[in-house]
Amino acid sequence: MKRAPPNASVCIARPLQSFRGILPQVLSRRRVAGRRQLRVHAASTTSVSGVSQQMKDIRAQMEEDEDLSILMRGLRGQGVNDDDFAASGVTMRLVEVDADSTDSLPLTYDPEAIAAYWRKRPFAVTQRIFQLLTVSGGFLSSIAFDIFQDKVKANEVKRASELRDIVTSLGPAYIKLGQALSIRPDILSPAAMNELQKLCDKVPAFDNAIAMKCIEEELGLPPNEIYDELTPDPIAAASLGQVYKGILRATGDEVAVKVQRPYVLETVSVDLYVIRRLGMALREVPSFTTDVVALLDEFAMRFFEELDYVKEGENATRFAADMAEDLPQVVVPKTFADFTSRKVLTSGWLEGEKLSQSTALDVGDLVNVGVICYLKQLLDTGFFHADPHPGNLIRTPDGRLAILDFGLMTEVSDDIKYGMIEAISHLIHRDYDNIVKDFVTLDFIPDGVDLNPIKPVLAKVFDQALEGGGAKNINFQELAADLAQITFDYPFRIPPYFALIIRAIGTLEGIALVGNSDFALVDEAYPYISKRLLTDDSPRLREGLRYMIYGKTQVFDVDRMIDLLTGGFAEAGKLSLPLPSLNLAPLPRAMSAEHQEDSQARAALTFILSKEGDFFRNFLVEEAVKGIDALSREQAVIIATQLGLQQTSIPILLPGAVRSLRITPHMSEEDRQIIKNTNKLTDFLLNRTSKEGGLQPTISVVQELLPLIPNVASTVAPEIASRLSGRVAARVIREIFVH
Ligand SMILES: Nc1ncnc2c1ncn2[C@@H]1O[C@H](COP(=O)(O)OP(=O)(O)OP(=O)(O)O)[C@@H](O)[C@H]1O
Numbered sequence: 001m002k003r004a005p006p007n008a009s010v011c012i013a014r015p016l017q018s019f020r021g022i023l024p025q026v027l028s029r030r031r032v033a034g035r036r037q038l039r040v041h042a043a044s045t046t047s048v049s050g051v052s053q054q055m056k057d058i059r060a061q062m063e064e065d066e067d068l069s070i071l072m073r074g075l076r077g078q079g080v081n082d083d084d085f086a087a088s089g090v091t092m093r094l095v096e097v098d099a100d101s102t103d104s105l106p107l108t109y110d111p112e113a114i115a116a117y118w119r120k121r122p123f124a125v126t127q128r129i130f131q132l133l134t135v136s137g138g139f140l141s142s143i144a145f146d147i148f149q150d151k152v153k154a155n156e157v158k159r160a161s162e163l164r165d166i167v168t169s170l171g172p173a174y175i176k177l178g179q180a181l182s183i184r185p186d187i188l189s190p191a192a193m194n195e196l197q198k199l200c201d202k203v204p205a206f207d208n209a210i211a212m213k214c215i216e217e218e219l220g221l222p223p224n225e226i227y228d229e230l231t232p233d234p235i236a237a238a239s240l241g242q243v244y245k246g247i248l249r250a251t252g253d254e255v256a257v258k259v260q261r262p263y264v265l266e267t268v269s270v271d272l273y274v275i276r277r278l279g280m281a282l283r284e285v286p287s288f289t290t291d292v293v294a295l296l297d298e299f300a301m302r303f304f305e306e307l308d309y310v311k312e313g314e315n316a317t318r319f320a321a322d323m324a325e326d327l328p329q330v331v332v333p334k335t336f337a338d339f340t341s342r343k344v345l346t347s348g349w350l351e352g353e354k355l356s357q358s359t360a361l362d363v364g365d366l367v368n369v370g371v372i373c374y375l376k377q378l379l380d381t382g383f384f385h386a387d388p389h390p391g392n393l394i395r396t397p398d399g400r401l402a403i404l405d406f407g408l409m410t411e412v413s414d415d416i417k418y419g420m421i422e423a424i425s426h427l428i429h430r431d432y433d434n435i436v437k438d439f440v441t442l443d444f445i446p447d448g449v450d451l452n453p454i455k456p457v458l459a460k461v462f463d464q465a466l467e468g469g470g471a472k473n474i475n476f477q478e479l480a481a482d483l484a485q486i487t488f489d490y491p492f493r494i495p496p497y498f499a500l501i502i503r504a505i506g507t508l509e510g511i512a513l514v515g516n517s518d519f520a521l522v523d524e525a526y527p528y529i530s531k532r533l534l535t536d537d538s539p540r541l542r543e544g545l546r547y548m549i550y551g552k553t554q555v556f557d558v559d560r561m562i563d564l565l566t567g568g569f570a571e572a573g574k575l576s577l578p579l580p581s582l583n584l585a586p587l588p589r590a591m592s593a594e595h596q597e598d599s600q601a602r603a604a605l606t607f608i609l610s611k612e613g614d615f616f617r618n619f620l621v622e623e624a625v626k627g628i629d630a631l632s633r634e635q636a637v638i639i640a641t642q643l644g645l646q647q648t649s650i651p652i653l654l655p656g657a658v659r660s661l662r663i664t665p666h667m668s669e670e671d672r673q674i675i676k677n678t679n680k681l682t683d684f685l686l687n688r689t690s691k692e693g694g695l696q697p698t699i700s701v702v703q704e705l706l707p708l709i710p711n712v713a714s715t716v717a718p719e720i721a722s723r724l725s726g727r728v729a730a731r732v733i734r735e736i737f738v739h
Helices: 008-017 048-061 082-088 111-119 122-148 156-170 172-181 190-200 208-219 264-283 292-306 309-324 363-381 414-428 432-441 454-466 476-489 496-515 521-535 539-550 558-574 593-609 614-643 669-686 699-705 708-738
Strands: 026-032 035-041 068-073 091-095 241-248 254-260 344-348 383-385 393-395 401-403 409-411 649-654 657-662
Touching: 111 122, 111 264, 122 156, 122 264, 156 172, 156 190, 172 190, 172 264, 172 292, 208 254, 208 344, 264 292, 309 344, 309 363, 309 383, 363 383, 363 393, 363 401, 363 414, 363 496, 363 521, 383 496, 393 496, 409 496, 414 432, 414 521, 414 539, 432 454, 454 476, 476 496, 496 521, 521 539, 521 558, 539 558, 539 614, 558 593, 558 669, 593 614, 614 669
Parallel strands: 035 068, 068 091
Antiparallel strands: 026 035, 241 254, 254 344, 383 409, 393 401, 649 657
């Protein structure tokens, strides 16, 4: 059989498109198990000979060696069998479906189409409403009782736990709604959120026979023709699907086969229809200001995406590519696209234990890898895995971090990515004027709101968070909870993407704290942020780097520069990560302490000497010029003092005036500070005997980097000379005219 070109589905879509009106109903076209597949719903009035003729026509438009497999739905009842189509020359399988097919429900979220579908089925809708009221009646009256007795707060956790049971019994739409609520600190208390977060565990499995039928319907072949050794029972059951383990016949790979729960689309859409109707009614109540319909539509749109396993498989592939280069310690299951459909996902099996339950010694390291991985998604790739509950983070036997379940992803825009890094820089400098503006960019504060009343409140929250240890020791969860509190009194909100971040970070922090009670997330994140600031060449981050080094007062802060360099390359020492932009080879995994320090020094100095370090080097040049100038004047003062010439001046003849220039240069407080800075920086970069934790490159590192020096020196030396002469000339002129 000819291998399909990558755009095969496009090639086939065109001829088939023209048959849309003639064929009873084309449901979908795609490539499954290496064969083209056309799904057709044949109405009971369709004559077999009519369909057979249409198949021949389609066949005539296809390339000779292409294999078209067609699934007919709805003809079995008429005594039709596969042989009836043999004459058309088309491979054909007949699949039985329920008489009352729900195929006309939209596959992407379309509230109008859903409403049109369920309006025609008032009995089913009434039945569902009745079921909802029966299940939740007792609970709703308990809530009413709590309000009446003013015990809402006191009973909150108990009610959340009851709600969890009810939600589980009501099915996927409510489980997902509960999971969405479980990450909203602006709506629920931490204890209630905690209860609802348990919704991710323990959902009962569904019948295996239904799952096997689903595989056959979706992939067009019985499961035993696609997989060998498929486990008779699922190895895991989750809210939307259950997972079997098997071996893919076509490739021999061990695979996980996720099969969607039956009738998810149907039950979910009826629930969404009912809740939306309720939301529409609430719009008429003037005192009810929350727009339930808008919130529901946003939630439902994402939920529908989660129901499409083809999309989930594509997400996993994209995510794996995002991580491949920088984070080889992160593994993502491979998607077998030919054996994946809307309701069946075939992906590479990943052996391992839940990171949260692992007792391996490297769990702490893997949490750090996780932190960097999530920061990379958030601040770099912008493609964010929005479902990182502990069940989805696995430690593989070879000590890597496996991430599962890419159904729920969110895109982070560039504006938000850069806005976050800027906000972190402003936070480090406690620059609250800029932080409130950042919060507008980051969508916490609506555009056009008067920022003056919010500024002191935010300043108080951040001052409190920064107390005792500065930015690196911020407790992120406490800070998030304090920010959530502001939402009740000010026009301040937690944007949905940030709620997902809080959860991702909370999950990682939770796992880390079990093994290491001193774990400080921001401290772990600092190296990544430093490295981004040092190496990213986007104009906003370049500005961010300048801000980090010079702050809002524009005064060079040597400690901040040293901190950035130490942080930015700490990961090279600690995690043995490669630094791709610098083309450094990855370092061996197990390193001695000396090796780790060596690799940090090597990475930092290579960066400074490389092309990527151009922009940063400019700051060094700027400070070197000031340093050389100040140091040489200090030397001049020492020599002049030794010669007793401190007070001596030489006259300068100018047109119409005589001025004098002192032989001993003037040393200001700023000059003395510059000299201190220069000494500190040189000590940090090169001095092997420094006790203050400098880079301390070993002789071998220095030898390794020597070849880079002539190149840099050829551009830096003239630059320093020209800036230095400019600076000296400017100062001489100033001293002549001012002093
Ligand atoms: N490729 C894989 N290799 C090994 N185990 C897997 C794989 N995929 C899934 N599993 C197992 O199946 C479980 C459920 O899978 P997954 O999280 O993808 O399902 P889900 O229906 O999307 O769940 P959720 O309710 O969290 O959205 C996982 O926690 C894991 O134990």
